[in-house]
Amino acid sequence: MTEAVPGGGAEFARVRLRTTIRKYRASAMLTQKEVAGELGWSVSKLLRLEQGASPITPSGIRALMSLYGVTDPAVIESQVEMAKQARGPMIYEAISSEIATREYQELMGLETGAKVIYKYEPAVIPGLFQTEDYASNLSQALKLSPEQIEGQVELRMLRQANVLESTPRPELNFILEEAALCRKIGTNEVMLEQLDHLLERAKESDISLSMLPLAAGAHPRMGTAFTILQFDDDDLPDTLYREGANIETISIDKPDEVQYYRELFAELHKRAGDFPSFSDQLVDIRRQRFSRTEQEVD
Incomplete structure (x- = not known):
């Protein structure tokens, strides 16, 4: 069984990222289709990222921030660190579905x-x-x-x-x-x-x-x-x-x-x-x- 942890981990990073990237896209007034076209992604890939169904890579978050006009290095790096954290293990991911849904x-x-x-x-x-x-x-x-x-x-x-x-x-x-x-x-x-x-x-x-x-x-x-x-x-x-x-x-x-x-x-x-x-x-x-x-x- 997993050891106790002192606070939030990958779960928070994934939820925070999915909220953040949608917020920046809305500020840039771009549709999902336009973003996917600019980055050479499929619309379904961007949809999964915005839903938190798939973790985003650090390079992926940099590409999104650039496209959305985010230029503050501190903001960009904080999002990159969040992307790294989001790709880490979930606190309870080793738990069987027979034990917890x-x-x-x-x-x-x-x-x-x-x-x-x-x-x-x-x-x-x-x-x-x-x-x-x-x-x-x-x-x-x-x-x-x-x-x-x-x-x-x-x-x-x-x-x-x-x-x-x-x-x-x-x-x-x-x-x-x-x-x-x-x-x-x-x-x-x-x-x-x-x-x-x-x-x-x-x-x-x-x-x-x-x-x-x-x-x-x-x-x-x-x-x-x-x-x-x-x-x-x-x-x-x-x-x-x-x-x-x-x-x-x-x-x-x-x-x-x-x-x-x-x-x-x-x-x-x-x-x-x-x-x-x-x-x-x-x-x-x-x-x-x-x-x-x-x-x-x-």
Whole structure:
């Protein structure tokens, strides 16, 4: 398994480059067909580069900058260095698709360098806060093979190290549905350890946890978890990741869609604020649902 990394790598460089080269082409008022013709490229090649589907070479980025009229040596060299970084290994590229989907791997790669991560989770404890026993029992409940269970748990612990132990690390702003905190995964002991872990995380200044009780009522995205990554970089647009029973998507260049979910998150956060604090509600859940012995529960 890959070792923990201190921040963003090739993932950020690829997203930043695809955004930058489209921005410079728009400033030069050139079409993709005109650029391809000038450089002797196919339109499909330029399209792949602008979509981030193919990494661009340093010589390729120099050719584009020259064509787009960029003459500042510092700007050109920064883009060349970015192109070199973009051709490096992805943080999680060695992970099997049986352990994590392509969309999930891209999310994990990008989140290591986000400035703020917003997340709404309706069903289970978010992966960044799962204990090892909780993660293992959750994977078992999903009827995964022993190899998949081991791989997923190991990946989850690595992901936590990459994000939570990085300096600086992202600010985390999470909303959890009541059901995610009440759903029993494993034994009472597993749940008590998990809830205690959440209570400790909730004390950290750069982590904001809110609970949305069932009493808060219905809302447009019940059942669909979503994550918004916000970056401290003008060339890295906000990224939206959605996951549900029949959906898993990652959207990087859809500002209207991202804005819709930002507004939804703000609305859910406002609703959650009408109830007692996260820690107070979690203490009640812990006491009422999981503090009894297994024999008493049975």
